[in-house]
Each structure stands twice: as C-alpha cells, then as structure tokens.
Amino acid sequence: MPYPEIRPRRLRRTAAMRRLVSETRLDPAELVVPMFVKEGLTEPRAIASLPGVLQHSRDSLRKAAVGAVQAGVGGIMLFGVPASRDACGSGGVDPGGILNVAIRDVVAEVGDATVVMSDLCLDEFTSHGHCGLLTPTGEVDNDATLAAYAEMAVAQAAAGVGVVGPSGMMDGQVAVVRQALDVAGHTDVAVLAYAVKYASAFFGPFRDAVESALEGDRRAYQQDPANLRESLREVTLDVAEGADMVMVKPALPYLDVVAAVHAAVDVPVAAYQVSGEYAMVEAAAANGWVDRERVIMETLTSIRRAGAQIILTYWAVEAAQLLRQRY
Ligand code: PBG
16 A cells, blocks of 8 residues: 555544544434325234235324334324225315325324424325316426415314425425415415426335326426436425425435425425335345345435435334344
C-alpha cells in the first residue's frame, strides 16, 4: 500500500465501530403500516399474494391497530374493501362506508397514539376499478373525479382521520382536497400527497388485497416509469397546492426518484414500499433463497438512505419490533 495508508476497512472492523459511523438509522417512528379492512368479515382473512398481510374484520383491525401502536410505528394507513361497488364509488363517500367506519373505529381505539391515515381514492370503491369517474367513452374524467375526492376527504376527516392520502393521480387533487377540508373546518387534517406514482406492475398483489375489479391499466393517469423530471413537476405542483408531505411510489425501483424529490422539496418525503416489493422478498425467502430479515432491513435502510423520511411498508410492525430487539 502507498503511504499514507488509507484503509476504510478500519471503520468496518467491529460492530461497535460500524454502529458509530453508520450514516442511516431506522426508527420505528418513521414506519407506517398499511392495513386493509373488509366490509362484512367476521374473521380476518389471508391474502394469497401478500403472505402475512390480512384483510381485517372491523374487530381484528382495532386489535391490529393497538399492536401497531405497541410496536411504536409512526402511522397506520387504512384501505377499505367494500362489500359492493358502483360506477361512481359511492361507498368511499358514504359516512357509513367501510373505510369511514374503520377510521372511526381505529381513532376510537388509538386516539393520538399514532397517526391515523386513509387512502383517498376511488379504485377500491368503483365497479370498474379505476381511480376516478369515467366519461361515457370510458376515460377517467379528471374534474368530475375531483369533486368526488373533495367529498371523500370531508367524510374521512369527519370520521376523525389525521392525514388523508390522495392517491388517484388526478391533476389538481391536492388543491381541491385542501380547500374542501378547510371549508368544512378540518384545517388540522394534513395531506400526504401521493405526488409521484408510477403506473407500476409492482401494485399487483395490492389489487388482490382490495379485490380490485380493474381491467386494463392506469397508464392514462399514473406516471411512465421512464420519467424522472416529470416527478419533480408533480411534487412541485403538489407542494404549491398545499401538500404537507409528498410520497414516491413504488420505492425500491425508484430510489433515484426518492433522492431527487428529497433534494427538490422542503416538506417530508415518504416512500411506499408497495405490495409487489413485499411479495417478491417473501416469495424468495419462502424458498430459502434470501435471508428474509436481512433483506427487509436492507431494503428499508436503502429507502431511508435515498431520502425518504417516512416509509410505508407492510413490514412496519415486524421491522419496528426487530429494530427494538436487535438492530
Ligand atoms: C390506490 C392505491 C394503490 C396502491 C395504494 N393506493 C393501487 C393502484 O394505484 O393501483 C398500491 C399499494 C401497493 O401496491 O402496495 N388506491
């Protein structure tokens, strides 16, 4: 070796040294667990393509929410699966709809012990499975959908949610939701904008989880995976429209986007480690092909390192427990 001998390995030799110089630390408080609740269930039900994730009954959801709080997670993101659907997704707006009822249940159970969030989108509630209302020719009608989102936001806020997550990728959705919340007196409800959402095949298992009726795809409103600059345009617009936090989704295949968004805005950046990311690791681990826990922590660390301050992950509760025990 030439002199002076520069030996980066000195800082890797012991666990104590590695811990000292670690640049990225995960904390349970940064993890948000998505949870599904299905109308009419009396027992929780497994989701084949998401092993370990459940469609909850109202009762099991309350218990799972308490468990998540005990594990120390930063938030819970709720998704509802209705028993029946219609063309305009009226179950999402109805105060008695499953998602709004579940928000009430969870808030009654956990209060402010964690942040209760809800997906604000019509795809779980529409008979065609699209994120918005359709025109007579079958296109997603941006502006008609905005009116439905406004109503849905107010219903979720009235149910007590702390954060709404508009995820439908309609232009102008953040502004419309913010205004509707404010006019209805819900000025304290925050908006986590799914600002950057790619038309991704990694959402596949989620569509099983919510029993989505979608045929076709969402490429006319979700983003092209080929584009990065477009994401900066989307986040800039959402922040200008009043987003309190912005999200990038999926996470692991888009770490360059997470990093660019983190550099571009001054609001907290979240990333959603989506269903397909989870399912791939679970499938490989079930075959003994990867070390499951190490891969989980490595993916979360990488998403955090890229610049996501908040991570939505189906492993949130388990990862929070692992972080407390071992890492
Ligand atoms: C839309 C929504 C989707 C996901 C979260 N919110 C589905 C979609 O856009 O098709 C996907 C999450 C995941 O795959 O884990 N309501």
